[in-house]
Amino acid sequence: MAQTVLDKIVELFNQHGGSQYGGEAVTQREHALQGALLARQAGLDAPTVVAALLHDIGHLLHHLPDDAPGQGIDDHHEDLGAAWLERHFIPEAVEPVRLHVAAKRYLCAVESDYFASLSPPSVTSLELQGGPMSDKEVEDFEGHPHFRRAVLLRRFDEEAKVPGLTTPTLEEFNHELKACLKGETP
């Protein structure tokens, strides 16, 4: 069972991971591997590494164009990805994925220089995703049990856009992936 899920993830990246990451200068695969590497280098736990690795798996599951936000379409990839992942992985790895768009809206509301750090495609998608959070939304978000991991993931998401960066392969994250499968002992 575990191997089936990991094989499916490899298959998704092989089929769709070479597509451009939403108007950025890296592919979906490069973006995912860079995010996971950043989480690993920060010394974070397996669920955070897995969330960083798979946070955009929703983009590999839908059939919308790479630049959907540029065409005014919110692909809701965070919900699509989380719905797929929660069939196989523990909530600590899945919920940050579900929340990583909300975390962008949160950081835009609470950190004055965060919005300025966003790339143009990220600004475009932010508008479609509802813009910066209101004070009430910020308060609710900070009370969410997976709030901290979601914010950590978001920071790696913004950084994981370096063209040509050398990273481990997808298979080299198998240890973390297996540790986060439902029913597996971490």
Ligand SMILES: [Fe+2]
């Ligand atoms: Fe991302």
